[in-house]
Amino acid sequence: MFGGEHKQTDIAQSAIFTTGSMRANRLYPAIFLTIALMYGDYSFDLGSKLRIISSYIFSPFSEIEFFARDTLNTFDSYFSSQKRLIEEIQVLKSKIRDLENQNLSLGDTKNSLNELEKLFDLSKSFEKKEIYLGKVTDIKKFPEELVSVEVRTTDITKDMVAFNAFGLIGVVDELLTNSVKIKPLHDLSTKIPAKNSRTLENLIIVGLGEPKSFQIEDFKKNGDISIGDEIISSGLGGKFPGGFFLGRVTRIDENDESNFLTVKVENSFDFSFGSKVLFTKP
Amino acid sequence: MNSLDEKKPSTFKINFFVGLTLVVFSIIEIILNDFLLSRLTLPLTLMSLIYWNVATPRNIGFVWTMFSGLLLDIFLGYLLGTHVIIFLLTSYFSQRYFHRFRALFRIQQSLIVAMIIFIYQIYFILISKNFSLSIIFELLALTIISSLFWPIIYGFLRYLRIKLTYGK
Numbered sequence: 458m459f460g461g462e463h464k465q466t467d468i469a470q471s472a473i474f475t476t477g478s479m480r481a482n483r484l485y486p487a488i489f490l491t492i493a494l495m496y497g498d499y500s501f502d503l504g505s506k507l508r509i510i511s512s513y514i515f516s517p518f519s520e521i522e523f524f525a526r527d528t529l530n531t532f533d534s535y536f537s538s539q540k541r542l543i544e545e546i547q548v549l550k551s552k553i554r555d556l557e558n559q560n561l562s563l564g565d566t567k568n569s570l571n572e573l574e575k576l577f578d579l580s581k582s583f584e585k586k587e588i589y590l591g592k593v594t595d596i597k598k599f600p601e602e603l604v605s606v607e608v609r610t611t612d613i614t615k616d617m618v619a620f621n622a623f624g625l626i627g628v629v630d631e632l633l634t635n636s637v638k639i640k641p642l643h644d645l646s647t648k649i650p651a652k653n654s655r656t657l658e659n660l661i662i663v664g665l666g667e668p669k670s671f672q673i674e675d676f677k678k679n680g681d682i683s684i685g686d687e688i689i690s691s692g693l694g695g696k697f698p699g700g701f702f703l704g705r706v707t708r709i710d711e712n713d714e715s716n717f718l719t720v721k722v723e724n725s726f727d728f729s730f731g732s733k734v735l736f737t738k739p
Numbered sequence: 740m741n742s743l744d745e746k747k748p749s750t751f752k753i754n755f756f757v758g759l760t761l762v763v764f765s766i767i768e769i770i771l772n773d774f775l776l777s778r779l780t781l782p783l784t785l786m787s788l789i790y791w792n793v794a795t796p797r798n799i800g801f802v803w804t805m806f807s808g809l810l811l812d813i814f815l816g817y818l819l820g821t822h823v824i825i826f827l828l829t830s831y832f833s834q835r836y837f838h839r840f841r842a843l844f845r846i847q848q849s850l851i852v853a854m855i856i857f858i859y860q861i862y863f864i865l866i867s868k869n870f871s872l873s874i875i876f877e878l879l880a881l882t883i884i885s886s887l888f889w890p891i892i893y894g895f896l897r898y899l900r901i902k903l904t905y906g907k
Contacts, residue, residue: 484831487801491827494809495820504812504819511813 572731575622580735582700589613589736591637596729599668603630604639606734613637613736618697620735623726625690625701629736637736641728642703643670650693651703656681659691662703662722669727671704673720680718682706688722698739753798756903757791760896761807769814779860779874779881784811786889788826789852790896792833793840804830817866825862829855845890853886 497503512519580588591606591613604627606619619627619639628647630640642649643664649671651662658681661674676682686706692699704724711718764783772780784807791799808823815822833840840848860878864870 481831484801484827487805487827488824491805491820491823494823495818498819507813507819508816 569732572622572733576620576733576735579620579622579624580737583698583737586737587612589617591734591736593732593734594636598729600666602641602644602668602728604641604729604734606637606639607635608637608736609635614738616696617736617738620737621726621728621731621733623730625697625703626726626728626734628696639734641668642726643668643728648674649697649703650691651688652691653682654687654689656686658682659693660688662688665721669704669724671722671724673706673718673722676718676720678711678716678718682709682718682720684709692739695739698737752903753795753900754803756899757795757799758803758806760787760791760899761803762810765807765810765814768811772815779863779877780815781881781885781888782856782859783888783892784808784822785826785829785856785859786852786885786892787896788829789833789855790893792830793837794897794900796834796837799830799834801827801830821863821866825859829859845893848893849886849889852889853882856885857882 494503576590589608589610589612591608593604594607595605597603597605604619613629613632615629615632617629618625619629625642627639627641627644629637631638640647641664643666645664645666647664649662651660652658653660660676662671663674664670665672671688673682673688684706688703688705690697690699690701690703702724704722706720707723708721709718710721761784764787768780768783771783788804788807791803804826805823808821808826809819811817811822812819840851843851857878860881864874864878
C-alpha cells in the first residue's frame with residue numbers, strides 16, 4: 458500500500474543532495490544583458506519605443522476585438538433591419554387585408570344602397586300602400602326554391618307579394634315568428650293575371666317550376682301574339698298588383714291536336730338576388 | 740528497452756513547445772491582468788517556466804525565459820527587465836535544484852511553488868511601492884490560488900510534453 462511512497466522517499470533521499478548541472482556563471486551573461494536592458498529603458502525610454510513598435514506589430518491582433526465587435530454589429534443591424542422589414546411587410550399586408558375587407562364591405566354597402574334605391578323607386582309606384590322591408594337570411598336554390606326573410610313586424614299577411622330590386626319576384630308562402638318564407642313567381646302553383654302590353658289582351662300566366670320561366674295558359678290559336686311581346690301584370694283578382702313587368706314572349710309552339718298555343722314567357726329576374734325584400738299588398 | 744528511449748524528441752521540437760506554451764501563458768496572463776480587478780496577477784508564465792525548467796532542464800536555456808519576461812514587461816507596462824530578472828533567477832534555481840523538486844510529492848511541490856510565487860508577488864509589491872492591507876490580502880489569495888493551480892498546470896504541460904514530443 459505504501460510501496461509508492463517508500464519509493465518516492467528513497468528517490469527524495471538520494472536526490473536531496475543532488476544539484477543540476479546549471480552553474481551560476483552561465484547565468485551571468487543573461488543577468489548582465491537584463492541589467493543593460495533595464496538601464497537602457499531607464500535612461501533612453503527603450504520600453505516606450507518597444508511598446509510603440511509592438512503596438513504596430515500586434516495592431517491586427519489588438520484590432521480583432523474591434524473587428525469582431527464591428528462584425529457583430531453589422532450582423533445584428535443586418536438581421537434587425539431585415540426583421541424590421543419583415544415586420545413592416547406584415548403590417549402592410551395586414552393593412553392591405555383590412556383595406557380589401559373594407560373594399561368588400563363598401564362594395565356590399567354600394568350594392569345594398571343600389572338595391573334600396575331601386576326598391577325605393579319601386580315603392581313610389583305603390584302610392585298609399587303600406588310597404589314593409591325584410592332582410593334575406595337564407596336562400597334555397599332550385600328545385601324547391603325558397604327565400605327566408607327576417608322581418609320586424611307582425612303586419613305581414615299571407616296575401617302579400619314580394620319585390621326585390623328587379624321587381625315582382627314572389628308571393629308569401631309561410632309566415633313564421635319574425636320571418637317569412639317566399640316562393641317564387643315561377644313556382645308551378647302560381648297563376649298570375651297578366652296582359653299583353655301590345656294588344657292589352659288579358660292572359661293568365663303560370664309558373665313552369667324553372668327559374669325565370671312562365672307559360673301563357675290556354676292561349677287560343679287565333680289569338681294575337683308574337684315573340685318579344687311584353688307581358689305585364691294586370692292586377693285583376695287583386696292578388697297581384699297591376700302594371701309590373703313579368704317577362705317577354707320567347708317561344709310560341711303550335712300543336713295540331715290542340716286548339717291552344719304553347720307560349721313561353723321568360724324574364725331576367727333573379728329570385729335569389731339581393732339582401733332586401735319589400736312586401737306590400739296588391 | 741523503454742519505448743520512449745527509442746524515439747527521442749528533437750531539441751527543436753521541445754524548444755518550440757516550450758516557447759509556444761510560455762508565449763501562450765504570457766498572453767493569458769496579460770489578458771487576465773486586464774480582467775482581474777486585483778493589482779497583482781496570476782503568475783501562469785512563472786509556473787509554466789518552473790515546470791519546463793524542472794521537466795527538461797538540459798534543453799531549456801534562457802532565451803525563452805528572457806523573451807516571455809520581456810513580453811510581460813512590454814505589455815504590462817513595467818520597466819524592461821523587471822520580469823526578465825526574476826524569471827532568470829527562477830530558471831536558474833529550478834535548473835539547479837530540479838532533482839530535489841522532482842522527488843517531492845505534488846502537494847510539496849505546490850507549497851514550494853506557492854513560496855516562489857509569494858516572493859515573486861512581494862517583489863512586485865516592492866517595485867510598485869504599493870503597500871496596503873488590501874494588497875496583503877490579494878497577495879495571500881493569489882498565492883493560495885496559484886498553488887492550487889500548480890497541479891493543473893503541471894498535469895496539463897506534462898500531458899502536452901508527452902503528447903507533442905513523443906506523440907503518445
